[in-house]
Amino acid sequence: MNYCETCQGNGWVVTSRGAKRCTDCISEKPIDQRERIDERSLAQAVKALSVLAFFPVESAALAVIGEALSSMCPNVPSLRYVVSRACTLYRSWDKCGIPGLRQIVCSRYRPADGIESGPTDAYPMGLPADPTLPHNALLSGSPLKRIGPDDELSGDLEFDRKLRLLAHTKDLNVRLRKKTPEPPSGFKLITAADIERAVQENRDRKAREELVLE
Numbered sequence: 001m002n003y004c005e006t007c008q009g010n011g012w013v014v015t016s017r018g019a020k021r022c023t024d025c026i027s028e029k030p031i032d033q034r035e036r037i038d039e040r041s042l043a044q045a046v047k048a049l050s051v052l053a054f055f056p057v058e059s060a061a062l063a064v065i066g067e068a069l070s071s072m073c074p075n076v077p078s079l080r081y082v083v084s085r086a087c088t089l090y091r092s093w094d095k096c097g098i099p100g101l102r103q104i105v106c107s108r109y110r111p112a113d114g115i116e117s118g119p120t121d122a123y124p125m126g127l128p129a130d131p132t133l134p135h136n137a138l139l140s141g142s143p144l145k146r147i148g149p150d151d152e153l154s155g156d157l158e159f160d161r162k163l164r165l166l167a168h169t170k171d172l173n174v175r176l177r178k179k180t181p182e183p184p185s186g187f188k189l190i191t192a193a194d195i196e197r198a199v200q201e202n203r204d205r206k207a208r209e210e211l212v213l214e
Helices: 038-051 059-073 076-091 093-108 132-142 159-172 192-213
Strands: 011-015 018-020
Touching: 018 038, 038 059, 038 192, 059 093
Parallel strands: none
Antiparallel strands: 011 018
């Protein structure tokens, strides 16, 4: 499978105005004729999905599923990935369905028909990480882009302000970044020599007091 260095394989990049689709990703480039989805590849994909329980056997239903796959998958590698991932995430077709297939496509590729996926009943918060993809190397120490305090997080200024306020209230490192208060004017730092001198002066004073008492 092709791997995009720009987006680390996830299809998205962070800009000064927020996140956007990666224009350098393989899904944005012209499709090689050898990777275009043909009838044979589509038939094999639909047949492979039949391992899911309750998968339909009616020809009309199979035609609808094949048409959906053909419209959303940009190339043959994406088609194979969607089928493989669906069989990994789901045990039955009633939990997956066409919305589940589209969610898988959009998690890795830009859909060919341009229709993005929303949350599904099975995965309302998004799909779990795919350990087979190279972009998961980010979790093991690859550098991430750090957003600076002056970077624009969103084109919506009100949303940008609220997001910054939320990040500040949840920031556990605020105390660590606070500056040490400046000492008052005339403040003198006490050194070890100062302490030793004060101890010796105290001993001498006590010695003089004892001599007077004698």
